[in-house]
Amino acid sequence: MAFSPAFLQLLAEKFPNKAAASTEMINLEAIMSLPKGTEHFMTDLHGEFDAVNHVLRNGSGNIKEKINEIFGDRLSTKRRAELATIIYYPEEKLRALTKEMDSQAEIDEFYTLTTSRLVELTQFVVSKYTRSKVHKAMNPDMAYIMDELIFKDSILSNKEHYYKRIIQSVIDLDEAPRLITCLAELIRELVVDHLHILGDIYDRGPAPDRILDLLMEKNSLDIEWGNHDMIWMGAASGSKALIANVVRIQARYDNLSVIEHAYGIPLRPLVNLADTVFREADLTGFMPKLADDHDYHHDEVEQLARMQLAMAIIQFKLEAQVIRRHPEFGCDNRLLLDKIDYQAGTIHWQGKTYPLVNTSFPTVDPDDPYALTEEEDAVMEALQAAFLDSQRLQKHVAFLINKGSMYKIYNNNLMFHGCIPMNEDGSFMAATIDGQTLAGQDLLDKFDQVVRRMYAKRQSDESKNPDLDFAWYLWQGEGSALFGKKQMATFERYFIADKETHQEHRNVYYSWREDIDFIRRVLEEFGIDPDKGHIINGHTPIKAKDGENAIKAEGKMIVIDGGFARAYQKTTGLGGFTLLYNSYGMQLVAHHPFHGKEDAIKYETDIESTRRVVDKELERISVRETDIGKQLTCQVQALKALIEAYQAGLIGEEVH
Numbered sequence: 001m002a003f004s005p006a007f008l009q010l011l012a013e014k015f016p017n018k019a020a021a022s023t024e025m026i027n028l029e030a031i032m033s034l035p036k037g038t039e040h041f042m043t044d045l046h047g048e049f050d051a052v053n054h055v056l057r058n059g060s061g062n063i064k065e066k067i068n069e070i071f072g073d074r075l076s077t078k079r080r081a082e083l084a085t086i087i088y089y090p091e092e093k094l095r096a097l098t099k100e101m102d103s104q105a106e107i108d109e110f111y112t113l114t115t116s117r118l119v120e121l122t123q124f125v126v127s128k129y130t131r132s133k134v135h136k137a138m139n140p141d142m143a144y145i146m147d148e149l150i151f152k153d154s155i156l157s158n159k160e161h162y163y164k165r166i167i168q169s170v171i172d173l174d175e176a177p178r179l180i181t182c183l184a185e186l187i188r189e190l191v192v193d194h195l196h197i198l199g200d201i202y203d204r205g206p207a208p209d210r211i212l213d214l215l216m217e218k219n220s221l222d223i224e225w226g227n228h229d230m231i232w233m234g235a236a237s238g239s240k241a242l243i244a245n246v247v248r249i250q251a252r253y254d255n256l257s258v259i260e261h262a263y264g265i266p267l268r269p270l271v272n273l274a275d276t277v278f279r280e281a282d283l284t285g286f287m288p289k290l291a292d293d294h295d296y297h298h299d300e301v302e303q304l305a306r307m308q309l310a311m312a313i314i315q316f317k318l319e320a321q322v323i324r325r326h327p328e329f330g331c332d333n334r335l336l337l338d339k340i341d342y343q344a345g346t347i348h349w350q351g352k353t354y355p356l357v358n359t360s361f362p363t364v365d366p367d368d369p370y371a372l373t374e375e376e377d378a379v380m381e382a383l384q385a386a387f388l389d390s391q392r393l394q395k396h397v398a399f400l401i402n403k404g405s406m407y408k409i410y411n412n413n414l415m416f417h418g419c420i421p422m423n424e425d426g427s428f429m430a431a432t433i434d435g436q437t438l439a440g441q442d443l444l445d446k447f448d449q450v451v452r453r454m455y456a457k458r459q460s461d462e463s464k465n466p467d468l469d470f471a472w473y474l475w476q477g478e479g480s481a482l483f484g485k486k487q488m489a490t491f492e493r494y495f496i497a498d499k500e501t502h503q504e505h506r507n508v509y510y511s512w513r514e515d516i517d518f519i520r521r522v523l524e525e526f527g528i529d530p531d532k533g534h535i536i537n538g539h540t541p542i543k544a545k546d547g548e549n550a551i552k553a554e555g556k557m558i559v560i561d562g563g564f565a566r567a568y569q570k571t572t573g574l575g576g577f578t579l580l581y582n583s584y585g586m587q588l589v590a591h592h593p594f595h596g597k598e599d600a601i602k603y604e605t606d607i608e609s610t611r612r613v614v615d616k617e618l619e620r621i622s623v624r625e626t627d628i629g630k631q632l633t634c635q636v637q638a639l640k641a642l643i644e645a646y647q648a649g650l651i652g653e654e655v656h
Contacts, residue, residue: 008641021643021646022639028636031632036626037582038191039195039196040578040580042055042197043200043226044538045205046204048566051575052214053597054594056214060580060591062580063084063087066124082604083117085601086184092601098110114180115170116167119149125191134190135147137186142182145166146179193220194410196222196408196415197222198226198538201400204228205255205564206255223403227417227480232393233401234454234472235387236393236394237457237458238384238460238462238468240318240380240462241472243383244319247311248308251307254288254304265383265386267307270379274309278306281362283309286309288304312490313376314363317369318380338369342366349492354501355497398455401452405448406445414522416444418482420481421443421481421484429443431473431479433470443479451471484510489503513557514557522535541568542572543573545573550590575593583621585615586614587612
């Protein structure tokens with residue numbers, strides 16, 4: 001690799017002599033010889049903060065596995081579970097345990113043992129990292145003490161008293177809980193080197209905002225957008241059609257508090273519309289999906305249903321405007337309000353006439369069914385302004401834009417949320433954007449560009465940001481890699497009893513996921529060696545209880561949507577899948593449903609998980625063989641060229 005004299009001159013400013021360049025070269029070579037860090041893959045989180053938080057804290061069972069490796073023959077099952085819980089929830093568990101102890105001496109002994117065990121475990125966890133990286137991950141307040149304990153020289157037995165004295169001093173100063181908490185945080189931070197989130201953070205569950213706050217604390221992660229993320233990204237950019245979708249879905253799943261309380265967006269105009277115009281409406285099909293332990297009065301439940309109905313009708317009207325602006329979307333089959341016979345209470349759809357189960361359309365003018373009423377228009381103006389003005393929402397969406405993408409290639413793995421849209425003949429499905437007809441990787445790259453452009457131009461005047469319509473297409477268009485279905489049958493599921501009309505036929509991509517030749521062709525489309533690469537995605541819940549396998553195409557395709565969303569756990573029979581990829585290979589982890597943080601702390605109940613090997617490496621993978629290793633190799637080559645320039649006298653060395 002050749003480097004220009006100008007580049008080497010710039011590099012010389014950082015490494016002004018041969019000694020400095022050589023030292024850095026040696027350091028980089030040492031890093032590349034270390035085992036690769038553990039990658040953690042999660043998808044379809046759907047607002048389930050408690051379960052997601054726990055899986056992140058236990059590293060998909062990785063922490064418990066390391067505890068068993070170190071202490072399996074020294075500690076009982078109960079003591080190992082106790083230690084794991086201290087690592088997951090240190091402050092809460094320490095309070096609970098010490099509260100039950102009879103004396104200060106017993107508490108001090110417990111702190112001594114726990115600290116010593118955590119130090120030993122930390123030493124094991126950090127063994128594949130440089131000291132510099134470990135130090136950066138430490139809490140600065142306790143960094144010196146942790147550094148002394150973790151990197152102690154076991155050969156110097158005469159210093160053993162010194163280390164014990166450090167721990168005793170920490171206890172005497174009532175700082176033991178803080179040190180234990182810092183050690184627990186360090187273990188959790190380093191047990192996973194990089195986190196991949198394959199989309200759908202939003203919708204169905206109650207706390208997507210808290211999940212995003214949690215993810216924003218992570219040092220190394222990427223996000224592959226899901227269709228349920230895209231509606232929030234479009235809504236935050238000013239799309240009224242997507243705002244209507246967001247509000248309707250929150251009303252359906254009883255999560256309006258996400259909008260009102262988490263993001264400070266007032267819903268009073270919508271409540272007023274629902275309680276006046278829709279006061280006498282038939283609410284068949286619109287009763288919200290409530291938690292089993294809800295304590296709502298019947299009137300409150302009906303109000304939620306009225307809000308959902310009001311917003312559904314607004315949604316159908318606004319979506320019609322998008323569809324009419326873009327005939328190339330091919331979504332005319334979603335124009336349904338003009339197919340209704342409002343007097344007969346029927347709809348003529350795809351050559352058949354169906355009775356409507358609900359004929360309440362108080363805001364629809366049969367002569368102009370897609371026109372918003374003044375009240376509806378006022379509701380949407382207020383909502384759009386509030387979505388654009390919500391600082392917390394904008395912070396979260398900016399994070400999704402900065403850390404996210406349509407797909408990610410990382411260490412020979414191709415990650416995306418949904419699918420690569422395909423035609424029946426096996427060709428990549430094309431779409432036309434900005435006058436360009438694109439397919440495959442080129443199409444996903446273009447969608448990625450459009451989404452970033454959309455958010456950069458966010459404003460209330462939708463006519464000045466036409467990219468908003470493409471966000472709607474990514475939410476439910478036939479050619480969307482995030483959706484992957486023929487159409488979204490929202491209207492049919494609400495208003496038509498015949499379940500045949502509810503079918504949302506999947507793209508043919510999904511029928512080929514077991515075909516190894518197809519998977520190899522997709523990997524090649526994205527420039528990945530098909531002998532080394534994998535496809536990893538979510539979006540479609542794996543029905544494990546029915547025997548469906550998440551590992552497909554001879555291990556080349558892994559689908560990790562196992563049901564974090566409680567709404568899908570009866571379908572999947574699980575509480576979620578995750579994937580781990582460390583220096584030994586890949587493991588698929590199947591999780592049972594989480595019973596709550598309180599149970600985890602009180603009874604030390606971890607999420608029960610089962611592991612399956614996807615790929616096992618014959619030799620441990622080193623950093624040198626990863627994407628980071630390729631970058632470090634380039635840096636080594638540049639430093640080598642700089643040293644040669646010093647030796648040849650082409651660049652003068654700085655002498656100290």
